[in-house]
Amino acid sequence: MPPDTAEARRYNRIRRWLGIGEFAISLALLVVLVITGWTFKLQNLAYMGGLLQSYSLALFVYVIMLLVIGKVLGLGMDYYSFRLEHRYQLSNQKFRGWAWDEVKGFLVSAILAAILAELLYFVIRQFSQHWWLVAWVGFLGVVVLLAQLAPVVLFPIFYKFEPLQDEELKLRLVRLGERAGTRVRGVYKWHLSEKSKKANAALTGLGNTRRIILADTLLDNYSADEVEAVLAHELGHHVHKHILKSIGVQAAVTMLGFWAANWTLHYAVERRHIFVSLSDFANLPLLVLIFAVLSFLLMPALNAFSRFNERQADRYAFENIASVAPFISSMNKLAEQNLAERTPSRWVEWWFHSHPAVARRVAAAEQWDKPNTH
Numbered sequence: 001m002p003p004d005t006a007e008a009r010r011y012n013r014i015r016r017w018l019g020i021g022e023f024a025i026s027l028a029l030l031v032v033l034v035i036t037g038w039t040f041k042l043q044n045l046a047y048m049g050g051l052l053q054s055y056s057l058a059l060f061v062y063v064i065m066l067l068v069i070g071k072v073l074g075l076g077m078d079y080y081s082f083r084l085e086h087r088y089q090l091s092n093q094k095f096r097g098w099a100w101d102e103v104k105g106f107l108v109s110a111i112l113a114a115i116l117a118e119l120l121y122f123v124i125r126q127f128s129q130h131w132w133l134v135a136w137v138g139f140l141g142v143v144v145l146l147a148q149l150a151p152v153v154l155f156p157i158f159y160k161f162e163p164l165q166d167e168e169l170k171l172r173l174v175r176l177g178e179r180a181g182t183r184v185r186g187v188y189k190w191h192l193s194e195k196s197k198k199a200n201a202a203l204t205g206l207g208n209t210r211r212i213i214l215a216d217t218l219l220d221n222y223s224a225d226e227v228e229a230v231l232a233h234e235l236g237h238h239v240h241k242h243i244l245k246s247i248g249v250q251a252a253v254t255m256l257g258f259w260a261a262n263w264t265l266h267y268a269v270e271r272r273h274i275f276v277s278l279s280d281f282a283n284l285p286l287l288v289l290i291f292a293v294l295s296f297l298l299m300p301a302l303n304a305f306s307r308f309n310e311r312q313a314d315r316y317a318f319e320n321i322a323s324v325a326p327f328i329s330s331m332n333k334l335a336e337q338n339l340a341e342r343t344p345s346r347w348v349e350w351w352f353h354s355h356p357a358v359a360r361r362v363a364a365a366e367q368w369d370k371p372n373t374h
């Protein structure tokens with residue numbers, strides 16, 4: 001196991017701080033809006049000083065303004081991450097392509113956020129007593145719908161996909177599936193190389209959109225055995241129903257979030273008289289803040305759950321490929337290609353990593369390979 005280069009350490013440290021910085025900026029924006037009361041100024045602006053009569057329209061304008069402010073504040077860091085990928089020779093994307101992606105990303109999130117906000121405040125107005133339970137059920141519906149639509153609607157906005165043509169690989173996948181008593185409906189080639197030099201693979205979708213996507217940067221540079229090892233890992237996620245389980249965990253977290261939101265809103269309205277009513281949409285920053293803080297606090301637990309799933313998928317791969325050697329070599333290649341840290345510090349892994357450290361995954365594979373231990 002080669003040690004991490006100073007370059008890999010530096011790159012990952014900068015990326016971590018960028019993530020923390022972006023989170024801190026959004027948090028600061030939300031806190032400032034609530035504490036200074038600027039959220040009411042923004043709300044007045046959304047009503048255009050009374051010119052606009054419609055609640056829903058004003059809410060829409062308010063959400064868009066909030067997103068624009070957030071985007072402007074974060075744009076410097078977004079550009080810095082784009083430059084960072086180039087500085088470390090990890091990107092194939094030109095400035096124009098990046099800028100276009102930023103525009104598309106903003107539009108997609110604006111549409112989603114506007115729909116969610118309209119639905120949320122509609123529910124608050126209709127079910128003042130149990131709005132948080134109704135909103136939670138509605139939110140779950142949206143999560144399931146998005147998980148299903150993501151591979152066919154959302155991802156293609158940013159990347160091109162095509163069904164895998166490689167006959168040998170397809171045959172290997174069918175055999176893997178047969179051994180597992182399962183069938184994956186589709187394997188797609190993910191045209192990642194237009195933007196990045198990194199390699200990746202994932203299991204995506206739900207029900208009839210369930211599929212494995214493999215980056216062309218992986219297909220072009222890895223041996224058939226190595227690609228099969230990656231496929232087996234993704235198939236492990238499928239067999240162990242990890243997407244459904246993640247949605248279940250998310251359901252529990254958002255239920256807690258909506259409960260806390262309800263408690264806080266009642267407190268802010270009835271005890272502190274900060275807002276006129278629960279449906280006063282000037283309280284939106286407070287609502288978002290609650291979910292942001294909650295997901296930050298739960299990050300170590302959610303990442304631990306994710307790492308548990310990854311280990312399970314790895315074990316599934318060990319059981320179903322002829323030899324773990326190509327798994328180990330694919331891990332090492334991925335770490336090198338993506339400039340990942342193979343041995344991050346314990347607390348960095350604990351807090352930030354959704355996957356076990358590469359060194360640990362390789363060690364687990366070697367352990368598996370030892371005779372008489374299984």
Ligand SMILES: [Zn+2]
Binds near residue numbers: 233234237310313
């Ligand atoms: Zn995985």
